[in-house]
Amino acid sequence: MIFQKRPLYFLSLFFFLLLSLQSNAQEQQPAKKQTPGRLFNDSTATDSDYLMSIEKAEEVLESAYNDIDFKGDTHHLFGDMKRTESKLNLILASLKGANPNVRNQQMYRIVLQEIQQELEDQNKAVNEHNLNLENIKKRVIELRKDKTLITLIRDTIRRKQFKKEFANLKKHYVGTDSLMTTNQTVLNTKKRLIVQRRIAVSNALVTVESKLEKSGINIFNKEYPSLWQINDSAANKKVTHNIKAKIIIEENVAAYYVGYKAGALITLCFFMGLLFWYISRNIKYLKTNGHFENLSQLNFKYLNRGTIVPVIVIALNIVVVTNLYAPALFLEFMQLILLGALTILFKNQWSGVSMRNWLMLLGLFFALCFLDLFITIGLLQRFAFVAINVLGIRYGLIQIKTLKEELYIKAFFKWASIIFIALNVLSILYNVFGRVSLSNMLSLTAFISLTQIVALSVLLKIILEIILLQIYTTRVKRGIVKMFDFENLSDTLKKPFIIVISYMWLIVIASNLNIWESLRSGFQKLLSHPNTIGSITFTLGNIVLFFIIIWAAHLLQNYVAYFFGEIDDENEENINKRQHSKLLITRLVVLISGYLLAVAASGMPLDKLSILLGALGVGVGLGLQNIVSNFVSGIILIFDKPIQIGDVVEISSESGRVKSMGLRTTKINAPNGAEIIIPNGNLLSQNITNWTYTDNYKLVEVTFEIAGETVPEEINSVVNETLANLPMVNNSKPSQIYYSAISDGKYKLLIKFWCSIYRTEETISLARQELYVSFKNKGLNFSS
Numbered sequence: 001m002i003f004q005k006r007p008l009y010f011l012s013l014f015f016f017l018l019l020s021l022q023s024n025a026q027e028q029q030p031a032k033k034q035t036p037g038r039l040f041n042d043s044t045a046t047d048s049d050y051l052m053s054i055e056k057a058e059e060v061l062e063s064a065y066n067d068i069d070f071k072g073d074t075h076h077l078f079g080d081m082k083r084t085e086s087k088l089n090l091i092l093a094s095l096k097g098a099n100p101n102v103r104n105q106q107m108y109r110i111v112l113q114e115i116q117q118e119l120e121d122q123n124k125a126v127n128e129h130n131l132n133l134e135n136i137k138k139r140v141i142e143l144r145k146d147k148t149l150i151t152l153i154r155d156t157i158r159r160k161q162f163k164k165e166f167a168n169l170k171k172h173y174v175g176t177d178s179l180m181t182t183n184q185t186v187l188n189t190k191k192r193l194i195v196q197r198r199i200a201v202s203n204a205l206v207t208v209e210s211k212l213e214k215s216g217i218n219i220f221n222k223e224y225p226s227l228w229q230i231n232d233s234a235a236n237k238k239v240t241h242n243i244k245a246k247i248i249i250e251e252n253v254a255a256y257y258v259g260y261k262a263g264a265l266i267t268l269c270f271f272m273g274l275l276f277w278y279i280s281r282n283i284k285y286l287k288t289n290g291h292f293e294n295l296s297q298l299n300f301k302y303l304n305r306g307t308i309v310p311v312i313v314i315a316l317n318i319v320v321v322t323n324l325y326a327p328a329l330f331l332e333f334m335q336l337i338l339l340g341a342l343t344i345l346f347k348n349q350w351s352g353v354s355m356r357n358w359l360m361l362l363g364l365f366f367a368l369c370f371l372d373l374f375i376t377i378g379l380l381q382r383f384a385f386v387a388i389n390v391l392g393i394r395y396g397l398i399q400i401k402t403l404k405e406e407l408y409i410k411a412f413f414k415w416a417s418i419i420f421i422a423l424n425v426l427s428i429l430y431n432v433f434g435r436v437s438l439s440n441m442l443s444l445t446a447f448i449s450l451t452q453i454v455a456l457s458v459l460l461k462i463i464l465e466i467i468l469l470q471i472y473t474t475r476v477k478r479g480i481v482k483m484f485d486f487e488n489l490s491d492t493l494k495k496p497f498i499i500v501i502s503y504m505w506l507i508v509i510a511s512n513l514n515i516w517e518s519l520r521s522g523f524q525k526l527l528s529h530p531n532t533i534g535s536i537t538f539t540l541g542n543i544v545l546f547f548i549i550i551w552a553a554h555l556l557q558n559y560v561a562y563f564f565g566e567i568d569d570e571n572e573e574n575i576n577k578r579q580h581s582k583l584l585i586t587r588l589v590v591l592i593s594g595y596l597l598a599v600a601a602s603g604m605p606l607d608k609l610s611i612l613l614g615a616l617g618v619g620v621g622l623g624l625q626n627i628v629s630n631f632v633s634g635i636i637l638i639f640d641k642p643i644q645i646g647d648v649v650e651i652s653s654e655s656g657r658v659k660s661m662g663l664r665t666t667k668i669n670a671p672n673g674a675e676i677i678i679p680n681g682n683l684l685s686q687n688i689t690n691w692t693y694t695d696n697y698k699l700v701e702v703t704f705e706i707a708g709e710t711v712p713e714e715i716n717s718v719v720n721e722t723l724a725n726l727p728m729v730n731n732s733k734p735s736q737i738y739y740s741a742i743s744d745g746k747y748k749l750l751i752k753f754w755c756s757i758y759r760t761e762e763t764i765s766l767a768r769q770e771l772y773v774s775f776k777n778k779g780l781n782f783s784s
Contacts (some may be wrong), residue, residue: 053149054165061172064136068179084118094253103328109208110325116201123194226434243374250329272315279307282473298486303465310462312341317459321504324511332369354402365447389424396421408461416453420446445512452508456501546602553594557587584638633680634663648757650689697730698757706747708780722774728763730754
């Protein structure tokens with residue numbers, strides 16, 4: 001409600017009476033002598049009461065003045081209104097002369113909708129300020145009810161005693177009234193501007209929606225004459241002037257969008273900088289320690305040739321996919337930079353034929369972007385588009401095969417090729433029959449769909465190389481330099497990423513075809529529709545989100561070990577048990593957090609959840625005791641740590657090395673190659689012999705006989721020297737030599753020494769061989 005000025009009746013009357021009575025004070029007759037009031041009579045007012053009333057009026061006026069004055073939030077509101085005005089003026093100016101392609105219109109629609117919401121918020125804020133002024137006015141008008149002040153105004157004799165106070169009161173009133181009038185005028189002006197802008201935004205949205213509808217829905221309606229009927233109206237215009245004008249408009253729109261998305265772009269640059277530092281640190285460590293050349297054995301193609309360009313490729317892929325409604329110049333420019341970065345990566349990697357065909361594809365795409373952005377629709381542009389489409393069809397049928405062989409993932413490229421050829425054919429048909437905007441949109445979508453699948457294939461390969469680099473660097477830091485089965489690991493890792501890049505590719509195609517918003521709205525409506533079964537109400541979206549979170553939690557807990565360099569390596573001796581324990585706890589936390597988050601995202605009411613938990617409790621009592629017991633036992637094993645991954649254990653009649661520990665079962669690799677799966681509940685209920693609880697060494701025994709002329713001291717010396725020269729023997733713990741039988745020229749010995757429990761048989765065998773050689777060199781007979 002617009003603030004309307006009303007006279008402050010009481011104060012106006014008050015000051016009128018005050019001035020008139022002061023001017024005629026000398027002419028008035030002396031007042032009649034009043035009868036003294038009784039003590040404590042309520043109707044009798046003293047000078048103190050009058051002073052208090054005047055002070056109260058001054059406080060009210062001063063408080064009103066302070067509240068009327070615009071504060072920081074009001075000035076911030078006015079600043080927002082100025083920014084909204086400049087944003088709206090730029091969009092309205094761009095609508096008149098900008099390229100009518102789908103990208104620009106989508107961006108205009110999004111920005112206009114945001115401006116519309118901003119105007120709604122600003123209108124609400126102005127109304128609140130008006131309401132605030134109304135409330136202030138009411139507080140001032142409440143002074144009428146002060147009977148003491150009214151009595152003082154009417155009493156001309158007593159009023160003379162408070163002449164100074166009344167003068168201050170008048171000063172406060174004049175200042176408050178002036179500020180009220182000024183701020184009221186400002187708010188009324190802002191209100192009118194908001195109304196005008198809301199009308200302008202509504203009209204602009206109607207225009208944009210109409211253009212988007214023409215480009216996507218009415219595909220059979222003719223926009224321009226058929227190609228054989230065209231009369232080139234653009235021929236008489238100055239083409240150079242038109243190009244310059246369109247460049248200026250497109251630059252302004254793109255510059256606005258960059259400023260509009262500055263926060264998101266800066267955040268992306270920050271995270272890409274962290275990624276660059278992270279990759280560079282690992283590569284520098286490998287170079288310093290002489291392991292960098294081994295990256296070629298891991299089938300690296302990009303990270304071993306530099307870090308900057310791969311990080312730029314990741315960033316540009318994210319920019320292209322996340323800015324679906326960016327203006328055409330911004331998006332196509334980002335796409336061209338991405339293709340340029342890919343060209344740098346492909347150099348000296350691809351064959352000469354593949355590289356020439358790739359450069360030809362880039363040239364066609366660049367020409368298409370230039371025609372779409374800066375050339376007015378006419379005979380020249382339409383024939384140029386037809387020529388590019390024809391070359392694109394030929395390219396898709398003949399030359400595109402050379403690109404497929406160079407890519408990391410080839411399955412999607414077949415579909416991309418089919419879409420590329422089909423969209424070029426449709427583009428020619430629509431162009432010929434006068435649907436030019438739709439034809440242009442199909443042409444751009446065709447080339448973007450093909451180039452984007454190449455970019456996403458490279459993106460997947462770079463991501464896998466980053467993960468493998470982390471695994472290999474971590475293993476090198478732990479002293480493990482041998483290679484691991486990276487091919488099977490890559491095949492395992494790429495499966496979830498293929499789902500993600502497929503989704504990214506479909507989004508790019510759908511947004512370029514101007515159907516993504518419709519698809520998204522349709523799916524959102526379907527997923528958010530409430531469904532009721534009995535007393536439970538749910539949506540498909542909540543169910544889908546529940547399973548997605550569960551899937552992501554399981555995926556994360558499976559793959560989290562890779563980031564710490566942990567893989568299924570059966571022969572690893574120097575396993576980091578503490579790190580494995582931390583990983584188990586991390587996996588447990590990830591799973592529990594995932595399930596809790598999934599339940600919260602499902603939107604299930606707590607009362608229904610308690611019913612479900614009650615039913616689960618009944619199930620536990622009836623038949624799930626073992627499952628729950630194993631689950632709880634798994635948690636106890638994780639935190640109590642009687643055994644850890646890598647330990648060599650004996651449990652009942654089974655023995656072997658602990659391969660993995662889960663929440664329900666533990667896997668043990670037996671010496672004969674069998675994998676023993678033991679429920680966690682059984683582990684806690686049986687005696688466990690852990691050979692590696694404190695260290696990885698085992699005391700082993702070797703028995704043998706020595707025959708020949710010698711003495712025990714010489715035998716002991718030979719044994720100790722031989723064992724000291726064996727690297728697999730732990731010489732920090734002294735070996736033990738025992739004689740079970742001694743006779744002339746014949747000795748039976750038992751030797752005990754410590755070695756790695758993971759290589760006991762190998763160490764015992766090597767010890768026998770070395771002892772045999774040592775005693776043979778002494779001229780003694782050795783038998784074992």
